[in-house]
Amino acid sequence: MSPALETVGLEKRFGGLTAASGISLRLAHGARHALIGPNGAGKTTLINLLTGVLSPTAGRILLDGRDITATPRHRRARDGLSRTFQVNQLFPGMTPLETVHLAILERERRGGRWWQSAGSDTALVDEAEALLGRFGLETVMTEPAGILPYGYQRLLEIALALAARPTVLLLDEPAAGVPESERDRVLALITELPREVSVLLVEHDMDLVFSFAERISVLVAGAILTEGTPSEVAADERVRAAYLGEDGNG
Amino acid sequence: MLTILFDGVAYGMVLFILAVGLSVTLGLMNFINLAHGSFAMAGGYIAVLLVNRLGIPFLAALPLVFLAAALLGVVAERVLYVHVYRKSHLDQVLFSIGLVFMSVAAVDYFMGSQQQFIELPETLRRRHQILGIALGGYRAFIIVACGALAVLLELVLSRTRFGMKLRAGVDNATVARGLGINVNRVFALTFAAGSGLAGLGGALGAEFLGLDPTFPLKFLVYFLIVVAVGGTTTLLGPFVAALILGVADVAGKYYVPAAGGFIIYTVMVAILLWRPHGLFGEAR
Amino acid sequence: MSTATARDFFRRRTAWRPLEFVFWLAAFASVLVFPSRLLLVNDVAILGLFAISLDLILGFAGILSLGHAAFFGIGAYAAGLVALDLAGDPFLGLAAGGLAAGVVGLATSFLILRGSDLTRLMITIGVASIFLEIANRAEFTGGANGLSGIAIGPLVGFFPFDLYGRTAAILSLSVTFFLFLLARRLIFSPFGQSLRALKENRLRAGAIGVPTHARIVAIYTVAAIYAGIAGALLAVTTQFVSLDVLAFRRSAEVLLVLVLGGAGWLYGGLIGALVLKVLQDQVADLTEQYWEFWLGLVLVVIVLVGRDRIARLWRLPRVLLR
Numbered sequence: 010m011s012p013a014l015e016t017v018g019l020e021k022r023f024g025g026l027t028a029a030s031g032i033s034l035r036l037a038h039g040a041r042h043a044l045i046g047p048n049g050a051g052k053t054t055l056i057n058l059l060t061g062v063l064s065p066t067a068g069r070i071l072l073d074g075r076d077i078t079a080t081p082r083h084r085r086a087r088d089g090l091s092r093t094f095q096v097n098q099l100f101p102g103m104t105p106l107e108t109v110h111l112a113i114l115e116r117e118r119r120g121g122r123w124w125q126s127a128g129s130d131t132a133l134v135d136e137a138e139a140l141l142g143r144f145g146l147e148t149v150m151t152e153p154a155g156i157l158p159y160g161y162q163r164l165l166e167i168a169l170a171l172a173a174r175p176t177v178l179l180l181d182e183p184a185a186g187v188p189e190s191e192r193d194r195v196l197a198l199i200t201e202l203p204r205e206v207s208v209l210l211v212e213h214d215m216d217l218v219f220s221f222a223e224r225i226s227v228l229v230a231g232a233i234l235t236e237g238t239p240s241e242v243a244a245d246e247r248v249r250a251a252y253l254g255e256d257g258n259g
Numbered sequence: 260m261l262t263i264l265f266d267g268v269a270y271g272m273v274l275f276i277l278a279v280g281l282s283v284t285l286g287l288m289n290f291i292n293l294a295h296g297s298f299a300m301a302g303g304y305i306a307v308l309l310v311n312r313l314g315i316p317f318l319a320a321l322p323l324v325f326l327a328a329a330l331l332g333v334v335a336e337r338v339l340y341v342h343v344y345r346k347s348h349l350d351q352v353l354f355s356i357g358l359v360f361m362s363v364a365a366v367d368y369f370m371g372s373q374q375q376f377i378e379l380p381e382t383l384r385r386r387h388q389i390l391g392i393a394l395g396g397y398r399a400f401i402i403v404a405c406g407a408l409a410v411l412l413e414l415v416l417s418r419t420r421f422g423m424k425l426r427a428g429v430d431n432a433t434v435a436r437g438l439g440i441n442v443n444r445v446f447a448l449t450f451a452a453g454s455g456l457a458g459l460g461g462a463l464g465a466e467f468l469g470l471d472p473t474f475p476l477k478f479l480v481y482f483l484i485v486v487a488v489g490g491t492t493t494l495l496g497p498f499v500a501a502l503i504l505g506v507a508d509v510a511g512k513y514y515v516p517a518a519g520g521f522i523i524y525t526v527m528v529a530i531l532l533w534r535p536h537g538l539f540g541e542a543r
Numbered sequence: 544m545s546t547a548t549a550r551d552f553f554r555r556r557t558a559w560r561p562l563e564f565v566f567w568l569a570a571f572a573s574v575l576v577f578p579s580r581l582l583l584v585n586d587v588a589i590l591g592l593f594a595i596s597l598d599l600i601l602g603f604a605g606i607l608s609l610g611h612a613a614f615f616g617i618g619a620y621a622a623g624l625v626a627l628d629l630a631g632d633p634f635l636g637l638a639a640g641g642l643a644a645g646v647v648g649l650a651t652s653f654l655i656l657r658g659s660d661l662t663r664l665m666i667t668i669g670v671a672s673i674f675l676e677i678a679n680r681a682e683f684t685g686g687a688n689g690l691s692g693i694a695i696g697p698l699v700g701f702f703p704f705d706l707y708g709r710t711a712a713i714l715s716l717s718v719t720f721f722l723f724l725l726a727r728r729l730i731f732s733p734f735g736q737s738l739r740a741l742k743e744n745r746l747r748a749g750a751i752g753v754p755t756h757a758r759i760v761a762i763y764t765v766a767a768i769y770a771g772i773a774g775a776l777l778a779v780t781t782q783f784v785s786l787d788v789l790a791f792r793r794s795a796e797v798l799l800v801l802v803l804g805g806a807g808w809l810y811g812g813l814i815g816a817l818v819l820k821v822l823q824d825q826v827a828d829l830t831e832q833y834w835e836f837w838l839g840l841v842l843v844v845i846v847l848v849g850r851d852r853i854a855r856l857w858r859l860p861r862v863l864l865r
Contacts, residue, residue, distance in 0.1 A: 060750060086752035098747040100740050106549055111740055114733045115752035121761075123734035128553020138549035151552050173752060291661055342847055348660040349607055353802060354846040356609075356795050360839025368836075476791055480672055483665045521676045524669045531662050531669075532654060 011074030013038045013207035014177045019068035021058055028054045029231045039204040043222035044211045047252055051231040052211045053095055056181050060092050061085050091175030095182045097162045101155030105146050105165050110137040112172035144168045160191045180210045184217055263510055269398035271505025272405035275498050277460035278485035280453020286429040286491030288446050291348055293355035295457055295482055296475030297362040302328040302458020303470040307375045317380050328458020332451040359475050367472040374471045413494050484527045557731040574712050581708035587820045588715035589776045594800045594812025596769030602806030604762050605742035607660050609794050610671030614644040616789030618771025622778040623690040631696040633779045640775025641768045648767020652760040675789040690784040711780035722769055799842055
């Protein structure tokens with residue numbers, strides 16, 4: 010059975026700069042896989058490659074065995090690949106309800122319907138509301154997203170990625186900027202994700218990584234340094250060295 | 260045929276001088292100034308007043324035109340433009356179109372709508388025979404003068420402190436500020452210089468571009484072509500783009516007069532399709 | 544929170560506000576109330592429709608265009624040519640105008656998908672300039688003199704177009720109202736929601752599955768059809784097509800109108816058109832060049848004061864707002 014997500018020799022060069030080289034990564038079904046590495050290692054670049062924001066200079070990406078290397082961004086989302094952004098990417102003028110509802114509409118291939126009223130399928134509206142409820146956002150669901158406090162925006166960011174019922178979820182530093190008090194909530198939400206969703210988590214917060222991940226890949230200077238279980242990676246001398254800044258772009 | 264090339268190069272040189280200010284301000288402050296042509300028009304009309312009405316010799320009037328247009332730029336920038344820097348592109352477009360309409364109407368009111376001609380000195384009007392080609396004296400003067408200006412600009416940009424600050428600001432304004440460069444002051448000076456150059460270009464080009472109140476709108480597309488195709492990160496880009504445009508337009512009008520500006524617009528659209536950030540530009 | 548709240552939210556948004564009924568009743572009543580100003584009513588309806596067409600791309604999809612007059616002009620010329628060469632039926636003219644503009648809109652929509660705001664600006668100006676050049680030079684468009692001698696037959700066979708402009712005004716108002724209804728439906732549909740999303744954050748819209756390019760092509764084409772029908776209305780009701788239907792001034796003017804009333808809520812274009820045309824009518828005795836000056840001044844002032852502050856003037860209670 011093919012992995013949920015796989016890359017084969019993935020490479021990205023910007024002129025003379027190699028942001029990603031020879032990355033071969035396998036995300037198993039139901040995985041709780043973390044990607045760590047020092048700043049500038051290329052973690053977000055990798056996520057951008059996986060989701061189609063960037064196109065690779067070499068290599069292939071396979072989603073459940075299907076080659077999606079040339080598939081456009083929006084189709085990857087429809088195929089079940091969802092992501093969150095390190096910096097919130099929301100729709101400031103739209104309410105959380107409309108935002109999540111739209112993602113659900115697109116999932117159901119209803120986004121192009123121009124003759125219907127947006128809220129006409131009440132089942133989908135209810136689903137949006139329920140999803141927001143799970144994230145504790147139901148009290149603000151009719152406020153414009155742009156005026157919400159940062160913590161709520163972050164939760165919405167994650168909720169939005171989940172609205173598409175993805176098979177593969179890429180989380181790019183979900184706890185970034187979230188105040189200490191709220192981190193538990195973010196962690197709880199991530200650990201409560203169903204096993205049907207395979208998760209790749211990019212994080213700096215090591216507590217989060219070690220309490221969540223079953224498998225960890227270490228990315229340094231655009232290449233995978235090592236991969237293994239949390240205890241293996243924690244014990245690896247090279248990983249420690251990479252983080253202490255002796256190596257890598259810093 | 261060589262005459263056409265010659266004329267086209269002269270046309271292109273003037274276009275470069277006219278558009279270079281726009282290219283730099285766009286690159287530096289990401290500000291779309293559609294009213295750039297108004298400064299050119301102002302320069303042209305100031306030249307008409309100085310030369311025709313006050314009797315100042317053409318060559319002596321040119322530096323005065325530059326200064327006057329630059330002064331106009333300074334005033335406009337400090338009083339009006341400075342409030343619009345941070346606004347959206349839509350706002351900048353609306354604002355600058357508004358200025359164009361105001362300037363066009365004002366010039367029409369005060370100077371009338373007929374085309375204006377500057378009295379050129381006799382020496383420049385003569386035609387010369389060089390190597391068997393008929394070369395207009397004025398066009399030769401244009402090529403030499405604009406060429407010298409272009410070289411001067413390149414020297415300022417690459418050899419002076421101001422040029423270095425300008426290049427830094429164009430590259431990354433935020434970082435430049437962090438390095439202590441007063442980007443706003445650089446911009447004000449650049450805007451003034453760009454307006455001055457536009458005015459100078461308007462005076463120089465009045466002879467064969469045609470100077471009347473419709474000038475800013477008529478040539479708006481040409482300026483934008485130079486900037487969009489040539490990019491905003493170098494001087495060479497707009498220079499080459501202006502030359503290509505000048506030669507293409509003159510050649511086009513000569514060989515296919517029925518098509519008029521049609522060819523230019525089509526070529527522009529084609530180039531922008533191929534390279535949305537211009538032939539020389541980079542994605543910002 | 545009960546489930547009713549979420550459903551209510553959507554229901555409330557799409558519901559017709561009382562003021563909207565008042566607006567349209569007043570619009571149609573103007574035909575009876577101002578029998579001597581029907582030409583003005585006609586002008587307002589046409590400009591309003593043109594402004595709605597620009598709103599569809601600017602207000603709802605965030606596409607900056609300074610060449611929208613291209614579609615208006617193409618529609619006008621198409622309607623005029625059909626009347627001259629085929630038959631003078633007004634609806635045939637409108638259909639021809641919409642179709643011609645729509646085809647060009649579809650064909651050129653691909654040009655504005657990529658690139659910066661400046662590139663888009665240039666391409667839209669460029670495309671409009673190309674068509675202006677064609678109309679200026681070609682024989683069949685009448686060149687600089689435009690198309691004249693257009694004879695339009697009576698509306699549905701009964702109502703002739705006369706100098707009083709009653710048939711014209713009613714036709715323009717009706718067409719505008721009908722197309723407004725369609726646009727309103729579109730705005731509140733899933734399609735409309737996806738447009739809002741891609742306007743606010745194209746990156747994220749793509750990431751949640753919105754086919755951004757396809758949606759932009761679609762709305763650009765629809766906007767072109769609307770603009771084409773507006774142009775066709777002008778040709779049919781005034782029975783003349785002048786070259787300035789394609790002029791840059793027209794693109795700038797419709798942009799001003801939309802900004803006056805506020806982009807992004809459909810009524811902005813209509814209100815802006817009303818304000819502009821009424822003002823223009825009142826100061827009609829001033830010469831052409833003064834008008835251009837004031838137009839420019841208004842644009843500058845609007846920007847300096849701030850478009851959002853101006854928009855607040857029009858905050859009619861709970862009418863269509865985004």
